Each structure stands twice: as structure tokens, then as C-alpha cells.
Amino acid sequence: MAARQPGLPRAVLRWLQSLDLSVCPRHCRRDFSNGYLVAEILSCYYPRDIQRSAYGNGSSLAAKLSNWSRLRRFFAKQKLNFAEEVIDGTIHCKPGAAEVLVQDIYSMLTNRRLRSIQDREVDFTDYYYQAQLPMAARSTASKAIKNNIKLTEIMTEPSVNINRQKANTIINMHMRMRMQEREEDPQRFNIKPSLGQRALCHPSCTTASENTVSILKEKFFAASYSSEIRGKTDVHFKEIQVKQADRSPVEMG
Numbered sequence: 001m002a003a004r005q006p007g008l009p010r011a012v013l014r015w016l017q018s019l020d021l022s023v024c025p026r027h028c029r030r031d032f033s034n035g036y037l038v039a040e041i042l043s044c045y046y047p048r049d050i051q052r053s054a055y056g057n058g059s060s061l062a063a064k065l066s067n068w069s070r071l072r073r074f075f076a077k078q079k080l081n082f083a084e085e086v087i088d089g090t091i092h093c094k095p096g097a098a099e100v101l102v103q104d105i106y107s108m109l110t111n112r113r114l115r116s117i118q119d120r121e122v123d124f125t126d127y128y129y130q131a132q133l134p135m136a137a138r139s140t141a142s143k144a145i146k147n148n149i150k151l152t153e154i155m156t157e158p159s160v161n162i163n164r165q166k167a168n169t170i171i172n173m174h175m176r177m178r179m180q181e182r183e184e185d186p187q188r189f190n191i192k193p194s195l196g197q198r199a200l201c202h203p204s205c206t207t208a209s210e211n212t213v214s215i216l217k218e219k220f221f222a223a224s225y226s227s228e229i230r231g232k233t234d235v236h237f238k239e240i241q242v243k244q245a246d247r248s249p250v251e252m253g
């Protein structure tokens with residue numbers, strides 16, 4: 001009976017058990033890396049195209065590359081689209097890659113959609129695992145490169161520039177995590193607050209300054225308006241005549 005793997009749904013486990021495979025998959029990252037179990041699963045659905053005897057159940061890099069080379073040709077012939085990142089991650093035992101591959105195969109062969117792989121972002125690094133660890137137990141930069149770049153990757157990829165890009169990606173990921181740690185716990189890294197962070201902002205001071213600014217604005221607009229009126233020479237004013245009422249000497253006395 002297949003042991004339940006983290007990230008592998010029960011429906012996929014029951015499906016694997018129903019196929020009656022010759023090898024019991026107990027550890028997805030290790031058992032599916034050489035492609036033998038993948039070929040055995042596909043032979044149940046494509047018996048004429050997949051011959052089990054053509055695939056070896058070895059653990060060497062040569063055996064892995066030989067099996068996956070045949071599987072890639074079969075995928076292209078049957079127009080089965082599997083992401084290269086998933087296949088490479090499975091070959092090099094990247095975290096979570098084999099689980100994703102098995103779920104993709106299950107969905108393609110059974111026409112059943114799994115919620116766990118909908119809108120999934122492909123990331124086969126140990127970033128999420130490191131984020132769950134305490135800060136003191138997390139990997140250093142060199143350890144992060146060793147954990148996320150396997151020796152088999154370097155052996156199968158002769159380009160130095162591509163390997164350098166992979167290492168730079170891992171270092172950038174490590175630096176982002178370190179920056180997040182410094183923001184979450186500045187005391188651990190002896191980070192002193194800046195002068196702006198030390199300053200206290202009192203509400204009364206803020207209100208007084210706002211009132212001062214508003215008063216200055218009113219004075220400025222008033223002065224501008226009066227100077228504008230005085231500066232206009234073509235302004236004509238209509239003289240208003242007031243008629244005086246006649247008063248008798250008696251009334252005045």
C-alpha cells in the first residue's frame with residue numbers, strides 16, 4: 001500500500017493503488033526521479049506505445065536521462081504537454097516537483113481536475129520550508145545554493161552562464177528573505193531606528209501648524225486681492241449723491 005505523501009491528494013493515491021504497480025511509491029521525490037514508475041503508469045493506458053522492458057529501474061544519472069529521453073519522445077508523439085520545469089525538477093529531486101508531475105499525469109489520463117494544481121505557481125525551491133523555520137535555523141547563502149542546485153543539474157548542464165544564473169537566482173531569493181527578517185526583527189540585527197522614526201509627532205503640534213498655515217494663506221490671498229484692486233487704474237466708481245432734507249430753525253432748536 002502506497003504511503004501518503006505531503007501534497008498528494010487522496011484521489012491520486014487511490015488511483016496509484018488501483019494501477020497495481022510493481023514498485024510501491026513511498027517517497028515521490030526519490031521513486032519518480034528515474035522515470036521508471038512514470039513509464040509503468042503510462043503503459044497501463046498506452047500498452048502498445050510503452051514497453052516496460054525498454055526502461056530500467058536504475059538510480060544512476062545515465063539511467064535517468066535514458067528513461068526520460070524516451071518519455072519525452074512519447075510526450076511529443078501523444079501531444080502531452082508537461083512543463084519542462086516539472087520534468088527537470090523531478091529528475092533532479094527538487095522539492096515538490098514529483099508530486100506536481102504525478103498530479104498532472106493523473107489529470108491528463110483521467111480527465112479529472114484537481115483543485116490543488118489549479119493556478120499553481122511553479123517553484124521547486126526550499127523557500128517555503130525555510131520560511132517556516134526559526135531565523136537561527138535558516139540556511140546561509142552557500143547552504144541555500146547547495147540545497148537548491150543539485151550536482152546532477154551541473155553535470156547535465158555544461159553552460160557556465162546558465163549555472164551562474166541559477167546561483168544568482170538562489171542568492172537573490174536568500175537576500176530577500178534576509179531583508180524580510182531584518183524588517184520583522186530589527187533588534188536581533190542591532191538595527192537602530194532613524195532620526196525620523198525616533199521623532200514623536202504630537203497631535204496638538206500638528207493642529208497648531210495647520211492653523212498657522214491656514215492663517216498665512218488667508219493673509220496672502222487678502223493682500224494679493226487688495227494689491228490687484230489698487231493696481232487697476234481703469235476702475236471707475238459712480239458717485240452717489242445724497243439729498244439732504246430741509247430742516248427749519250424750530251426743529252434745529
